[in-house]
Amino acid sequence: NAGVTQTPKFQVLKTGQSMTLQCAQDMNHEYMSWYRQDPGMGLRLIHYSVGAGITDQGEVPNGYNVSRSTTEDFPLRLLSAAPSQTSVYFCASSYRGGTGANVLTFGAGSRLTVL
Amino acid sequence: KNQVEQSPQSLIILEGKNCTLQCNYTVSPFSNLRWYKQDTGRGPVSLTIMTFSENTKSNGRYTATLDADTKQSSLHITASQLSDSASYICVVSVTGFQKLVFGTGTRLLVSP
Numbered sequence: 661n662a663g664v665t666q667t668p669k670f671q672v673l674k675t676g677q678s679m680t681l682q683c684a685q686d687m688n689h690e691y692m693s694w695y696r697q698d699p700g701m702g703l704r705l706i707h708y709s710v711g712a713g714i715t716d717q718g719e720v721p722n723g724y725n726v727s728r729s730t731t732e733d734f735p736l737r738l739l740s741a742a743p744s745q746t747s748v749y750f751c752a753s754s755y756r757g758g759t760g761a762n763v764l765t766f767g768a769g770s771r772l773t774v775l
Numbered sequence: 776k777n778q779v780e781q782s783p784q785s786l787i788i789l790e791g792k793n794c795t796l797q798c799n800y801t802v803s804p805f806s807n808l809r810w811y812k813q814d815t816g817r818g819p820v821s822l823t824i825m826t827f828s829e830n831t832k833s834n835g836r837y838t839a840t841l842d843a844d845t846k847q848s849s850l851h852i853t854a855s856q857l858s859d860s861a862s863y864i865c866v867v868s869v870t871g872f873q874k875l876v877f878g879t880g881t882r883l884l885v886s887p
Contacts, residue, residue, distance in 0.1 A: 664818070700879060701879060702876070702877030702878055702880070703819075750818050763809075763824065766818030766820070768816070768818050769816070769818050
């Protein structure tokens with residue numbers, strides 16, 4: 661199993677450009693999410709999805725869009741990149757059911773720089 | 776406000792030595808507490824998950840403790856190895872797994 665695959669690993673954008681970070685998982689996980697990691701701060705939830713066709717906002721959703729057309733894929737779109745969106749982005753997935761103590765499996769991360 | 780604080784921020788130890796990382800939280804209502812290991816340039820990987828009723832949980836040379844009364848957790852690493860060099864992140868779940876509060880991590884460097 662590949663687990664959670666993120667592409668690209670590195671990206672440089674100019675202010676105002678748009679792009680999509682790709683995330684795919686092959687574990688049949690219902691739950692998928694996007695986090696950003698900034699120096700000196702804990703990971704912060706951007707958007708999440710509990711199943712195909714269902715998405716919701718996390719803690720810091722502004723400037724980002726998501727969609728979930730299949731169980732496997734959960735792309736993150738930056739509509740008009742800003743320097744404040746310079747960060748490392750992580751996609752994570754898990755099973756949805758059970759006691760709630762489900763382990764998140766993270767991708768390797770995508771480092772985005774906005775000039 | 777739900778918060779997770781970790782100490783120390785960074786730590787350097789000699790290979791073979793033991794160390795203990797601390798995590799204090801003010802998250803309520805508490806569901807579970809997780810420790811993750813994050814190697815440089817990689818995503819976090821789960822080490823342990825502890826629920827309210829668990830005091831101690833081990834994963835090889837890693838032992839996590841939880842005191843739900845004082846809202847403190849520790850991660851003890853025994854006989855450290857160079858591969859233990861990483862950031863260790865404490866994460867507390869409020870309700871279910873969507874509501875996770877992340878600490879900023881402790882950066883550990885194991886020196887030969």
